[in-house]
Amino acid sequence: DAGVIQSPRHEVTEMGQEVTLRCKPISGHDYLFWYRQTMMRGLELLIYFNNNVPIDDSGMPEDRFSAKMPNASFSTLKIQPSEPRDSAVYFCASYEPETYGYTFGSGTRLTVV
Amino acid sequence: AQTVTQSQPEMSVQEAETVTLSCTYDTSESDYYLFWYKQPPSRQMILVIRQEAYKQQNATENRFSVNFQKAAKSFSLKISDSQLGDAAMYFCAYLVEEGGSEKLVFGKGTKLTVNP
Numbered sequence: 560d561a562g563v564i565q566s567p568r569h570e571v572t573e574m575g576q577e578v579t580l581r582c583k584p585i586s587g588h589d590y591l592f593w594y595r596q597t598m599m600r601g602l603e604l605l606i607y608f609n610n611n612v613p614i615d616d617s618g619m620p621e622d623r624f625s626a627k628m629p630n631a632s633f634s635t636l637k638i639q640p641s642e643p644r645d646s647a648v649y650f651c652a653s654y655e656p657e658t659y660g661y662t663f664g665s666g667t668r669l670t671v672v
Numbered sequence: 673a674q675t676v677t678q679s680q681p682e683m684s685v686q687e688a689e690t691v692t693l694s695c696t697y698d699t700s701e702s703d704y705y706l707f708w709y710k711q712p713p714s715r716q717m718i719l720v721i722r723q724e725a726y727k728q729q730n731a732t733e734n735r736f737s738v739n740f741q742k743a744a745k746s747f748s749l750k751i752s753d754s755q756l757g758d759a760a761m762y763f764c765a766y767l768v769e770e771g772g773s774e775k776l777v778f779g780k781g782t783k784l785t786v787n788p
Contacts, residue, residue, distance in 0.1 A: 590773060590774075592775060592776075601763075601778055601779070601780040601781060602763065602778040604775055604776075604777075607773065607775060609773055614773055615773075615775075648715060650717065652717075652776075654774065656774065659705055659722070659767065659774070661707075661719070661776060663716070663717035665714070665715060665716050666715045666716075666717075668715070
């Protein structure tokens with residue numbers, strides 16, 4: 560298995576633009592998590608899915624953030640419109656409960672200028 | 673709310689020496705999981721070691737071991753024979769069960785420098 564795959568690895572965009580981050584979880588993992596990492600706040604959970612259904616989005620900072628999981632092999636995190644304070648590294652992770660196995664992607668570094 | 677505290681923002685160690693990174697957590701649960709993750713400059717989050725709270729024996733993985741003190745809610749990571757490749761951010765994490773699912777809550781991290 561190639562692990563959790565995120566794209567793009569880096570994204571630089573201008574304030575006000577729409578940004579879409581992508582994630583392909585490990586096949587067979589029922590849970591998918593989106594985390595945001597900043598120097599000030601560390602790793603924060605934004606939202607997670609179970610069997611493609613959003614379970615808890617209480618960590619999503621604002622209505623500008625939205626996430627979808629249309630099928631078991633793909634998820635997106637969208638920011639519209641983006642702002643400089645959204646600059647961070649965004650991680651996707653998939654989880655297999657039977658083994659308590661959390662696997663992280665390599666992250667997307669987002670810079671909003 | 674469950675919290676994880678890493679009181680050492682930065683640590684340094686000489687190559688081949690031993691270093692211990694501290695972590696405390698807050699929980700009312702009796703059965704849970706604790707983790708240490710390593711994040712090198714490549715940004716990848718790499719699982720270093722995992723501890724089940726119901727196990728009294730401390731987990732070990734080669735040069736990495738933990739000192740798990742359940743009553744004190746302490747979970748420190750010991751790195752023996754430190755190598756240059758051990759330089760990274762280290763995050764302590766606690767697995768929280770909420771709403772029928774498990775999610776990781778992270779500490780703020782400790783930056784480890786290994787001096788040659």
